[in-house]
Amino acid sequence: MAACSCLRSVFEFETNRVVRIYSVWYGSLKSIIHFMVFLYVSIVLLADRRYQKKDSVISSMHVKVKGVSQTENRVWDTAEYTIPGQGVNSFFVLTNIITTENQTQRLCPEVPAFHTLCTTDKSCMKGRVDPQGNGIQTGKCVKYNRTINTCEVSAWCPVESTKAAPTPAILDSAENFTVLIKNNIHFPKFDYTTTNIPPKFNISCTYNKHKAPLCPIFRLRDILQEAGEKFSEVAVQVGGILKVARGLVDFFKIYLFCCC
Numbered sequence: 001m002a003a004c005s006c007l008r009s010v011f012e013f014e015t016n017r018v019v020r021i022y023s024v025w026y027g028s029l030k031s032i033i034h035f036m037v038f039l040y041v042s043i044v045l046l047a048d049r050r051y052q053k054k055d056s057v058i059s060s061m062h063v064k065v066k067g068v069s070q071t072e073n074r075v076w077d078t079a080e081y082t083i084p085g086q087g088v089n090s091f092f093v094l095t096n097i098i099t100t101e102n103q104t105q106r107l108c109p110e111v112p113a114f115h116t117l118c119t120t121d122k123s124c125m126k127g128r129v130d131p132q133g134n135g136i137q138t139g140k141c142v143k144y145n146r147t148i149n150t151c152e153v154s155a156w157c158p159v160e161s162t163k164a165a166p167t168p169a170i171l172d173s174a175e176n177f178t179v180l181i182k183n184n185i186h187f188p189k190f191d192y193t194t195t196n197i198p199p200k201f202n203i204s205c206t207y208n209k210h211k212a213p214l215c216p217i218f219r220l221r222d223i224l225q226e227a228g229e230k231f232s233e234v235a236v237q238v239g240g241i242l243k244v245a246r247g248l249v250d251f252f253k254i255y256l257f258c259c260c
Helices: 002-011 024-047 172-176 220-226 231-238 251-259
Strands: 058-066 069-071 074-076 104-109 136-143 149-157 178-187 192-195 217-219
Touching: 069 172, 104 136, 172 220, 172 231, 178 220, 217 220, 220 231
Parallel strands: none
Antiparallel strands: 058 178, 069 074, 104 149, 136 149, 178 192, 178 217
């Protein structure tokens, strides 16, 4: 009996039996679960780039305006129509002016305003400085023209005129001035430095969203058009402040666009 049991154990073997069940409901549920797992992995790895490391950025920006304009007997270059910006990474371009010729320090009538109109000397206070005025009142009421009297001031005379700004703007050709915006960024953690200027930079290019989207040279007219404004209107008297919004830049896509 023992010998028979040993022989039987030698020739015995185990195998798995697979039972295939046909069920539309369970099959659909399995496919949906597999798809959701695949979709989640794709979003995490590809869309959010969870496999990438992150680092803070150090940035420095350089702005340069170029262009020349001629008005009657005067030529305007960069040094004359640009004024140092009051903020960081900014620039100021002069487009229109009201000229007051031959100003000297002396006594003269103030420009008519609510606090400067007068009928007698009592209406003027000696030593008073109007925040919107042009000088220091002397306490005298003098003729501004044939019909109006104003307080006399010690200032640069004649004081600035209140006439309307010239139309069109004196520097209406400033719409063709160009602005070079160079931005250098550095990632300390990865010791990686890059710039917004393409490797093969064409210095004669001008930004165009379709033909030259990576060109860092912008025309002033185009900048205002993108902001929904007309240069011919803004340049006369209104002026404007443009702010460049900071956003996220996908360097991976830029690398593929430039190098691949």
